[in-house]
Amino acid sequence: MNLEFYIARRLIKKNEYRNGFSRPIVSIAIAGISVGLAVMIVAIAIVTGFKKEIAEKVIGFGAHFQVVNFDSNKSYETLPIYQEQDWVEIVAKMDGVKSIHKYIQKAGIAKSDETLHGVVFKGIDSDFKWDFFEQYLLEGETLTIIDSVRTNNVVLSKYIADALGLKLGDSFGAYFIQDPPRMRRLTVSGIYDTQLEELDKIFIFIDIKQLRRLNDWQNDQITGFEIVIDDFSKLTEYEIILNRLIGNHFSKGGSMLKVRSVKDEYPGIFDWLSLLDMNVWVILILMVTVAGINMISGLLIIILERVNMIGILKSLGARNISIEKIFLYFAGFLISKGLLWGNIIGIGICIIQYYTGIITLDPSSYYVSTVPVNINILHILLLNAGTLIITLLMMILPSLIVSKISPAESIRFD
Numbered sequence: 001m002n003l004e005f006y007i008a009r010r011l012i013k014k015n016e017y018r019n020g021f022s023r024p025i026v027s028i029a030i031a032g033i034s035v036g037l038a039v040m041i042v043a044i045a046i047v048t049g050f051k052k053e054i055a056e057k058v059i060g061f062g063a064h065f066q067v068v069n070f071d072s073n074k075s076y077e078t079l080p081i082y083q084e085q086d087w088v089e090i091v092a093k094m095d096g097v098k099s100i101h102k103y104i105q106k107a108g109i110a111k112s113d114e115t116l117h118g119v120v121f122k123g124i125d126s127d128f129k130w131d132f133f134e135q136y137l138l139e140g141e142t143l144t145i146i147d148s149v150r151t152n153n154v155v156l157s158k159y160i161a162d163a164l165g166l167k168l169g170d171s172f173g174a175y176f177i178q179d180p181p182r183m184r185r186l187t188v189s190g191i192y193d194t195q196l197e198e199l200d201k202i203f204i205f206i207d208i209k210q211l212r213r214l215n216d217w218q219n220d221q222i223t224g225f226e227i228v229i230d231d232f233s234k235l236t237e238y239e240i241i242l243n244r245l246i247g248n249h250f251s252k253g254g255s256m257l258k259v260r261s262v263k264d265e266y267p268g269i270f271d272w273l274s275l276l277d278m279n280v281w282v283i284l285i286l287m288v289t290v291a292g293i294n295m296i297s298g299l300l301i302i303i304l305e306r307v308n309m310i311g312i313l314k315s316l317g318a319r320n321i322s323i324e325k326i327f328l329y330f331a332g333f334l335i336s337k338g339l340l341w342g343n344i345i346g347i348g349i350c351i352i353q354y355y356t357g358i359i360t361l362d363p364s365s366y367y368v369s370t371v372p373v374n375i376n377i378l379h380i381l382l383l384n385a386g387t388l389i390i391t392l393l394m395m396i397l398p399s400l401i402v403s404k405i406s407p408a409e410s411i412r413f414d
Helices: 003-017 022-062 086-092 131-135 158-164 208-214 232-245 267-305 307-315 320-356 377-404 407-412
Strands: 065-069 097-111 116-124 137-140 153-157 171-176 182-192 203-207 224-229 257-261
Touching (some): 065 232, 131 137, 153 158, 158 182, 203 208, 224 232, 267 307, 307 320
Antiparallel strands (some): 065 224, 137 182, 153 203
């Protein structure tokens, strides 16, 4: 057995039962590591959970990528493209691509008997996936699109329904400013609430055939395609691939296409989310620094209490590096104990919040009603490994004091 490791383990056992000055100091050091790690776990879980929740909501409205006409139009309406494209089948078969669907987008005004509200009508076809909106559907049902029949039903948000004073089954007027102006009478078949107010207050989902007819477009003309992928972290990778395959190429009808990612479409939201990363790094640095300082203080006190032992070991021929290893092992035991309790506290808090949602938020400000948490095992392992390595490296400096202790003086030390 490793002699230094054996002595360090014996010191740990002895320290647990003694009432010396070092015991409360060591307890404080362990508590500092525990609290620090717990705070880091909770901070990482909340930030990653928050970013994941908001990103999923934004993607639910606009997919990961949109392929549209390459024009200079910055509004919600662009020139049409044809839905028969050579690249569609190729993209649909790509690894990591979940779905690809057609859409038409058109701005308009929704009007009830009492008020009106500016909205964007998003026309969807039978290939649209309702998985996301089904999670947030409060009343009614999603649209059933049939190729041969045009439906007047729409799905809108609770925000728009409240603004217009509408309920499930109510009808309202939709006005479109064009030449000539047009109006449609629509019926509410479903009401959703994603709590992402910035988008909830805009979008109403409608049969794509309604908008195609309003635009006087041909049956194979659309605003564009939306592409959904499996992994948001690979957004940049897929954007490069799609741009090479689709972007800046002429398609049927002579239109040049462009690919825009969800980050390009909603830069404000994603820039805001990216700022949260800086907050996390500040927390991590502060917590590790505090934990390290606590451990340095604890180890210095322990070394001073063990001056006699150090002198005896040196008189028996032990080298400085061997004695330093004893105290580094000792510090490692204490850090591990702190990490254990930190994991229990941090993961416990995350699990409680995940299943109970006990900590709530104002959805109008944060886009979610409860604090979201994302428990990622890899993040927790990296936090533990990083904390252990950094704090142990910080322990090297106080352990060097061992080399300054003289055997003759330390044995007489009282």
